[in-house]
Amino acid sequence: MTKDLAKRIGFLVAVVGIVVVTVTPLVWMVATSLKSNREITQDGTLLPSALTLANYFGLFNGRAFGSYLTNSIFITTVSVAIALLFGTHAAYALARFRMWARMETYVGFSLLVVRMLPPIVIIIPVFLTAQQLNLLDTPLALIAVYAAFNTTIVVWMMESFFREIPVDMEEAAMVDGDTRWTAFRHIVLPLAAPGLVATGIFAVIVTYNEFLFALVLTSTPAAETMPVGAATLIGRINVDWGAMSAAGVVGALPILVFSFFVQKHLVRGLTMGAIK
Amino acid sequence: MLAPTMFLVLGVIVYPFIEGIRTSTGFYRYGKLVQDVGLGNYTQAFSDPAFIGSLFTTARFVFFAVTIETVIGLCLALFCAREGRIIRALRMTIIVPMVVTPVVVGIVFRLIYASDVGLLASFAKAIGVSPPEILGSTTWAFWGLVFLDAWEWTPLLFLILLAGIQSLPVEPFEAAKVDGAGAWRTFVDHTLPMLKPTILVAVTLRTIDALTTFDQVYVLTRGGPGTATQLVSIYGYQTFFTYQQAGYAAAMLIIVAVVVLVAAGFAVALMRRGVR
Numbered sequence: 001m002t003k004d005l006a007k008r009i010g011f012l013v014a015v016v017g018i019v020v021v022t023v024t025p026l027v028w029m030v031a032t033s034l035k036s037n038r039e040i041t042q043d044g045t046l047l048p049s050a051l052t053l054a055n056y057f058g059l060f061n062g063r064a065f066g067s068y069l070t071n072s073i074f075i076t077t078v079s080v081a082i083a084l085l086f087g088t089h090a091a092y093a094l095a096r097f098r099m100w101a102r103m104e105t106y107v108g109f110s111l112l113v114v115r116m117l118p119p120i121v122i123i124i125p126v127f128l129t130a131q132q133l134n135l136l137d138t139p140l141a142l143i144a145v146y147a148a149f150n151t152t153i154v155v156w157m158m159e160s161f162f163r164e165i166p167v168d169m170e171e172a173a174m175v176d177g178d179t180r181w182t183a184f185r186h187i188v189l190p191l192a193a194p195g196l197v198a199t200g201i202f203a204v205i206v207t208y209n210e211f212l213f214a215l216v217l218t219s220t221p222a223a224e225t226m227p228v229g230a231a232t233l234i235g236r237i238n239v240d241w242g243a244m245s246a247a248g249v250v251g252a253l254p255i256l257v258f259s260f261f262v263q264k265h266l267v268r269g270l271t272m273g274a275i276k
Numbered sequence: 277m278l279a280p281t282m283f284l285v286l287g288v289i290v291y292p293f294i295e296g297i298r299t300s301t302g303f304y305r306y307g308k309l310v311q312d313v314g315l316g317n318y319t320q321a322f323s324d325p326a327f328i329g330s331l332f333t334t335a336r337f338v339f340f341a342v343t344i345e346t347v348i349g350l351c352l353a354l355f356c357a358r359e360g361r362i363i364r365a366l367r368m369t370i371i372v373p374m375v376v377t378p379v380v381v382g383i384v385f386r387l388i389y390a391s392d393v394g395l396l397a398s399f400a401k402a403i404g405v406s407p408p409e410i411l412g413s414t415t416w417a418f419w420g421l422v423f424l425d426a427w428e429w430t431p432l433l434f435l436i437l438l439a440g441i442q443s444l445p446v447e448p449f450e451a452a453k454v455d456g457a458g459a460w461r462t463f464v465d466h467t468l469p470m471l472k473p474t475i476l477v478a479v480t481l482r483t484i485d486a487l488t489t490f491d492q493v494y495v496l497t498r499g500g501p502g503t504a505t506q507l508v509s510i511y512g513y514q515t516f517f518t519y520q521q522a523g524y525a526a527a528m529l530i531i532v533a534v535v536v537l538v539a540a541g542f543a544v545a546l547m548r549r550g551v552r
Contacts (some may be wrong), residue, residue: 014355015362019369025384025427026376028395032387040393046402082284090281107278109544114289116540118488120509121533124516124526125295126288148288151281209377211491216517227379227491234383234495241393248383252376259375263368270371271435274481275547 033245040241055246064221065250068229072254075139075225076207079146083203084196087154092184094155095162108159115152119212127216141217146210150203157272161195162188201262202273208255226251300526317527327528329503330511337507338486341425346479348426349433357441374431382495385424414504417497421505424492433478440474441467473546480543484536508532
């Protein structure tokens with residue numbers, strides 16, 4: 001009896017410990033963002049004594065956080081949509097068609113290697129190319145880059161889903177008069193829907209959070225995204241701590257809200273995105 | 277069906293990569309090619325103490341961060357490999373840090389480490405000790421960065437290892453229970469050996485990502501103080517965008533790319549073996 005109780009208490013202590021370590025840094029940022037700058041720099045209180053939203057108003061009046069938000073949402077949506085469209089078709093082709101000299105294995109393999117290529121190693125030529133094409137500081141440049149990287153993610157994740165779907169179902173549909181295309185759209189895609197959802201979630205999170213390309217390819221609120229906007233508040237000698245913490249909250253909020261709404265599929269999306 | 281994907285990936289990722297190789301053989305001044313230096317930039321890199329230093333800093337960072345993440349991630353995964361309402365909520369809480377925008381993670385930890393207004397400083401003041409100097413100290417800034425990375429990415433290791441544990445067969449564990457083996461013996465004799473392939477994949481994937489960590493350092497320290505947190509990605513970025521040395525920066529990043537691609541090839545081979 002006492003042993004059970006001790007076990008129970010140990011379990012709860014561990015749970016609380018994990019939650020505290022995970023959540024405290026974020027709570028501190030939120031707490032700081034709700035303090036006046038006077039309280040932050042002079043009083044050094046742990047929790048805000050008087051709540052103020054002044055830091056948040058400052059982000060939207062006078063700073064361009066409204067534009068950052070719309071840019072982020074627009075660029076993420078378009079690039080993930082393109083990637084899902086292109087990527088599912090490519091993944092289906094790789095999963096179903098046999099090409100000359102088993103080319104499909106090599107294509108699949110190269111796409112996977114490309115997917116693991118870190119952005120930093122191509123940042124210089126991408127920047128120089130965008131400069132030549134006059135695409136610097138436009139959403140188009142970011143959309144192209146994100147769509148390309150996301151497509152490799154989609155191909156790699158979706159190919160295994162398509163492989164698991166029995167060929168017989170499409171063949172039966174094609175005997176009944178469907179073409180390859182209609183069979184793909186009406187039979188295969190609906191069956192692969194859970195995979196599509198997981199893939200989409202993973203791509204949205206990665207894209208929204210991306211910083212390096214956005215930092216290098218954009219320079220004004222016309223195209224800057226949330227992470228870049230949040231980072232512009234840092235690095236000066238006199239840091240405006242209140243504005244910086246509010247920018248952190250506003251910067252992370254959209255993706256946290258998104259994650260909250262898709263939480264049922266989140267674990268699957270993140271796990272598969274990592275290992276598939 | 278493959279064409280759009282190939283077009284996009286070749287145009288936006290592969291072509292720049294090849295352009296990067298070409299750039300790496302030139303000497304640039306103010307963005308203009310001055311002369312072709314062949315492999316000169318590469319020999320320069322290997323005799324540049326700053327580059328070698330950044331490689332060592334990166335290696336040290338990756339080693340400590342990934343080790344800590346693997347050990348804690350494994351403990352968390354073992355702890356969460358049971359069912360229950362609390363555990364399900366705990367799993368969702370644990371993965372929050374990996375969803376938070378990396379730039380914002382940098383902000384969060386600036387707000388913790390800052391010597392005047394940070395959480396640690398406020399806490400120290402509250403209990404009456406002198407506030408610790410973290411971002412201004414060459415030793416502590418490095419460990420501060422390692423801790424940041426551990427906080428952010430332990431969830432990834434946790435997720436992959438949890439998926440691994442949940443897919444283990446149950447029979448060996450039941451047999452061990454019948455034999456009266458303790459929890460530790462069961463872990464060493466059964467869990468660890470069966471989980472080894474998953475651990476290997478998880479560690480390799482995390483290592484690949486950690487090798488080019490950029491966003492958090494950019495926000496937290498910009499590589500400083502001195503060169504204490506100057507990872508190779510930060511040094512390469514500064515060489516191009518601050519010092520305008522396109523050729524030399526490209527050469528450094530190509531060296532990084534080679535290291536990453538070797539690791540990525542290794543990871544792909546591991547995963548393919550796991551699949552079949």
